[in-house]
Amino acid sequence: MTLRFALLAALHEEPATGYDLNRRFRDRLGHVWNASHQQIYRELARMLDEALVAVQPVPQADRPDRKVYRVTQGGKRALQAWLTEGHPRPAIRDPFLVKLFAGELLNDADLERDLAELEAHYRERLRTYRSLERRWFPDERNLSRHYRLQYMALRRGILTAESWLQWAAEMRERMLLSARGASKGNG
Amino acid sequence: MTLRFALLAALHEEPATGYDLNRRFRDRLGHVWNASHQQIYRELARMLDEALVAVQPVPQADRPDRKVYRVTQGGKRALQAWLTEGHPRPAIRDPFLVKLFAGELLNDADLERDLAELEAHYRERLRTYRSLERRWFPDERNLSRHYRLQYMALRRGILTAESWLQWAAEMRERMLLSARGASKGNG
DNA sequence: CCTTACATGTAACAAGTTACATGATTAG
DNA sequence: CTAATCATGTAACTTGTTACATGTAAGG
Numbered sequence: 047m048t049l050r051f052a053l054l055a056a057l058h059e060e061p062a063t064g065y066d067l068n069r070r071f072r073d074r075l076g077h078v079w080n081a082s083h084q085q086i087y088r089e090l091a092r093m094l095d096e097a098l099v100a101v102q103p104v105p106q107a108d109r110p111d112r113k114v115y116r117v118t119q120g121g122k123r124a125l126q127a128w129l130t131e132g133h134p135r136p137a138i139r140d141p142f143l144v145k146l147f148a149g150e151l152l153n154d155a156d157l158e159r160d161l162a163e164l165e166a167h168y169r170e171r172l173r174t175y176r177s178l179e180r181r182w183f184p185d186e187r188n189l190s191r192h193y194r195l196q197y198m199a200l201r202r203g204i205l206t207a208e209s210w211l212q213w214a215a216e217m218r219e220r221m222l223l224s225a226r227g228a229s230k231g232n233g
Numbered sequence: 234m235t236l237r238f239a240l241l242a243a244l245h246e247e248p249a250t251g252y253d254l255n256r257r258f259r260d261r262l263g264h265v266w267n268a269s270h271q272q273i274y275r276e277l278a279r280m281l282d283e284a285l286v287a288v289q290p291v292p293q294a295d296r297p298d299r300k301v302y303r304v305t306q307g308g309k310r311a312l313q314a315w316l317t318e319g320h321p322r323p324a325i326r327d328p329f330l331v332k333l334f335a336g337e338l339l340n341d342a343d344l345e346r347d348l349a350e351l352e353a354h355y356r357e358r359l360r361t362y363r364s365l366e367r368r369w370f371p372d373e374r375n376l377s378r379h380y381r382l383q384y385m386a387l388r389r390g391i392l393t394a395e396s397w398l399q400w401a402a403e404m405r406e407r408m409l410l411s412a413r414g415a416s417k418g419n420g
Numbered sequence: 421c422c423t424t425a426c427a428t429g430t431a432a433c434a435a436g437t438t439a440c441a442t443g444a445t446t447a448g
Numbered sequence: 449c450t451a452a453t454c455a456t457g458t459a460a461c462t463t464g465t466t467a468c469a470t471g472t473a474a475g476g
Contacts, residue, residue, distance in 0.1 A: 048328045049435075055334040065455050079331055080324035085436065087457060108444050110456045122338070129339050132347065133328040135354050137267035137464095141235045141320040143389060144266055146382040147242040151309070152316050160319065167322050194407060195333040202330060202400055209396040213389055220381060236463080252427050272464065274429060295472055297427045324436095 048133075049089050050098075052079040054117055054125040057099060061116035064090055074178065077171075077203030090115055098124055158222055165214045168207040175204045235320075236276050237285075239266040241304055241312040244286060248303035251277055261365065264358075264390030277302055285311055345409055352401045355394040362391045 056067055056075070067090075068083040081089075093099045098121035104112040117125070142160060145152055183189060183197045243254055243262070254277075255270040268276075280286045285308035291299040304312070329347060332339055370376060370384045 047434085048326065048331060051328075052331045052334075055331060055336075058338065059334065059336065063455075064457090065453095075334075077325055077330070078334065079326055080436095082437070083455095084438085084457080089435095091457095106455085109454065110443090112455070125335060126338055129332055129335055130343055132350055135329075135351070136327055138264055138390075138393075139235065139266055140323055141238075142322075143264070143386045144235055144239045144242060145316055146386045147239075147246065147262075147265065148312060148316055149242075149246065149379040149382065151245065151313055152382070156317055163319055164322070191408075192336040195336065195339070198400075198404055198407065199330045199333045201403060203325075205396050205400050206325075209392050213385075213392050216388060217385055220385065221378075234462085250427075251429090252425095267464095269465070270427095271429080271466085278429095293427085297429085297471085299427070 048079070049081055049085060050093060051125055051128045052081070053086065053089060053093065054098065054121050057115055058117045058122065058125065061102075061114050063112050063114055065112075067115075074182075077175065077206070078199050093121065096120075154222065161214055161217055161222070165211060168210045168214075171207045172204065172211075175200055175207065179204075235266070236268055236272060237280060238312055238315045239268070240273065240276055240280065241285065241308050244302055244304045245309065245312065248289075248301050250299050250301055252299075254302075261369075264362065264393070265386050280308065283307075341409065348401055348404055348409070352398060355397045355401075358394045359391065359398075362387055362394065366391075 052071075052075075053067060056062065056070055062070070064083065064087045067086050068081075071079060071081050071086070090099065094101060094115075097118055099115045100118050102114045102116070104114055106112060142164060145157075145160065178200055179197075183193060183200070186197070189197060239258075239262075240254060243249065243257055249257070251270065251274045254273050255268075258266060258268050258273075277286065281288060281302075284305055286302045287305050289301045289303070291301055293299060329351060332344075332347065365387055366384075370380060370387070373384070376384055
């Protein structure tokens with residue numbers, strides 16, 4: 047059910063089409079929530095049905111009409127009610143960690159490749175987060191509560207990426223013995 | 234599909250019943266993978282169908298028979314093949330972070346309560362992980378590769394918990410201004 | 421009396437993924 | 449020619465959750 051409230055929160059900030067929401071999730075909310083466009087369109091249809099959102103069609107030449115969604119009073123109430131509820135922490139389901147339990151079936155070459163991919167992934171994430179930081183929160187000391195909250199979500203993304211990179215370094219030390227630039231002086 | 238390989242890896246280490254596997258996931262693998270008993274029984278049935286596992290019934294007085302599953306040759310091959318594949322990092326879907334995007338609709342009291350719950354959760358996780366560390370990896374310097382891999386998975390759990398606690402402290406500093414024991418001498 | 425551990429499942433539902441469908445415009 | 453952006457969806461499938469079902473024995 048959280049997708050629904052993620053959409054309501056996004057639309058509460060600013061009305062948007064399904065397409066816009068998809069881009070927002072992909073470009074600026076990847077560290078908070080993920081959803082495909084199919085999921086978004088389906089959930090918007092349901093929410094429209096339950097009158098949590100309303101739609102304003104905007105005709106366009108040569109393209110499908112844009113359907114701009116906004117949160118209704120009922121939607122706002124639903125979101126507010128949800129905010130007062132507690133929620134369990136998301137369950138951990140990580141294929142990379144599962145592999146570590148295959149013991150001798152997992153060889154060093156595969157482990158090394160997965161680890162390199164993981165490091166590349168989180169380095170890329172870090173770059174994205176740093177760029178979001180510069181674009182949206184340039185004056186870190188002087189943010190409204192609204193932006194301070196969003197900044198803290200981004201901080202979470204940054205800490206997660208850093209924590210994984212730290213772990214990856216530990217892995218190399220303890221499992222692979224070879225540093226990143228393995229060709230030079232590693233006697 | 235990862236559940237399947239998590240089960241294969243667990244059964245490869247030691248044959249077990251669905252019930253046993255459920256306990257293993259709950260007690261010792263919560264930082265790696267999560268699954269309910271219904272999911273486990275369903276997946277075991279499928280894997281039996283595809284001959285990735287075999288079953289040995291063990292009759293018991295006054296209880297349902299224990300059905301001890303073990304990995305077959307085909308199952309081992311499937312697991313090995315899976316280990317050579319790359320896998321995308323799991324998508325982030327965190328209701329707590331979604332709440333931060335509700336802006337002024339989220340009040341300090343609710344935020345404070347959620348944050349306290351989050352801290353309690355990860356402090357509890359840390360306690361569990363520390364106890365697993367003592368029980369399974371007492372001599373950290375002297376582990377076989379097999380156990381070193383599992384130890385690194387546990388390290389991941391520990392780093393995750395620590396990272397969230399660090400973030401929670403940042404949250405208090407930046408959003409709530411009140412330290413944990415707010416009643417005593419706080420400016 | 422009540423809960424927990426033991427031991428297995430079925431059924432219905434919700435959430436997320438993958439494949440398919442349409443069609444114009446712009447950039448390389 | 450090819451891919452990406454814009455803009456909407458449907459359909460089928462897989463994965464994960466919740467509710468229900470059965471029955472004994474031990475511990476507080």
